[in-house]
Amino acid sequence: xxxxxxxxxxxxxxxxxxxxxxxxxxxxxxxxxxxxxxxxxxxxxxxxxxxxxxxxxxxxxxxxxxxxxxxxxxxxxxxxxxxxxxxxxxxxxxxxxxxxxxxxxxxxxxxxxxxxxxxxxxxxxxxxxxxxxxxxxxxxxxxxxxxxxxxxxxxxxxxxxxxxxxxxxxxxxxxxxxxxxxxxxxxxxxxxxxx
Numbered sequence: 001x002x003x004x005x006x007x008x009x010x011x012x013x014x015x016x017x018x019x020x021x022x023x024x025x026x027x028x029x030x031x032x033x034x035x036x037x038x039x040x041x042x043x044x045x046x047x048x049x050x051x052x053x054x055x056x057x058x059x060x061x062x063x064x065x066x067x068x069x070x071x072x073x074x075x076x077x078x079x080x081x082x083x084x085x086x087x088x089x090x091x092x093x094x095x096x097x098x099x100x101x102x103x104x105x106x107x108x109x110x111x112x113x114x115x116x117x118x119x120x121x122x123x124x125x126x127x128x129x130x131x132x133x134x135x136x137x138x139x140x141x142x143x144x145x146x147x148x149x150x151x152x153x154x155x156x157x158x159x160x161x162x163x164x165x166x167x168x169x170x171x172x173x174x175x176x177x178x179x180x181x182x183x184x185x186x187x188x189x190x191x192x193x194x195x
Contacts, residue, residue: 001129003136003174004041004186005145006063008055009033010168016087020080020111020143023053033169034062040171040187046137049128051075051144060139074124077141081111104157114157121147129176142166148174152181 010027013019027033041063050060052071060069083091099106107113112120125148128136138148146160152174155163166172171186 001132001136001176003129003132003138003176004046005148005172005174006037006059006137006139007142007145007166007168007170008051008053008059008139009037011055014087016089018080018083018086018088018091020077020084020108020141021053022080022084024055026055026058030058034059037169037171037187038063041137044135047132047134048137048139049075050139051077051141053077053141056139056141063139064137072124072128074120075138075140075144078114078117078143079108079111081108083108083111117143118147118150118157122151125151142168142170145170145172149183152176152183 008026009030010033011019012025012027037059046064046067048060048064048067048069050056050069050071052073053076056075057069057071088096095109099108104114107116121144128138138144145166146164147157149155149164149172150157150160165188167189169187169189171188173184173186175182
């Protein structure tokens with residue numbers, strides 16, 4: 001089974017903003033970024049799955065204009081709860097430090113923990129890949145792709161940020177066969193540091 005994991009393009013948001021499930025606009029560079037990504041997608045008959053957030057939906061329509069797209073809420077980014085759309089620098093240091101000390105198990109205030117998020121993504125990924133008839137494409141978020149890669153490679157969640165670099169517009173090809181997984185970058189632009 002061949003599967004393409006595609007992260008959305010650059011969002012229109014100030015640097016240093018904490019965001020996950022906020023439905024933000026894409027940057028003015030969207031058309032140029034999407035055109036670059038389109039050149040990296042092979043002309044196959046894909047089954048396409050997508051986060052319902054705008055920054056992913058727009059890219060799905062651009063990359064797969066003739067394919068039916070299934071929008072799945074479970075493919076949304078992690079829920080940052082009360083910290084959504086706040087600047088990281090404006091979050092009280094004590095709260096932030098508590099979360100950073102154990103970000104895998106400590107949830108965002110009124111949001112998800114990384115382990116809860118990973119369980120949601122793993123279940124969704126298993127459903128999507130249970131009986132594919134065609135190559136798969138998933139247009140989603142950095143955290144989702146990182147979580148999927150942890151799942152298929154059995155990488156500890158604590159190491160996911162150091163092991164997997166998932167910048168905006170990144171495309172990763174997964175090949176799953178006989179319970180083995182190989183992955184490679186098809187397109188890897190400049191590193192990004194935000195969700």
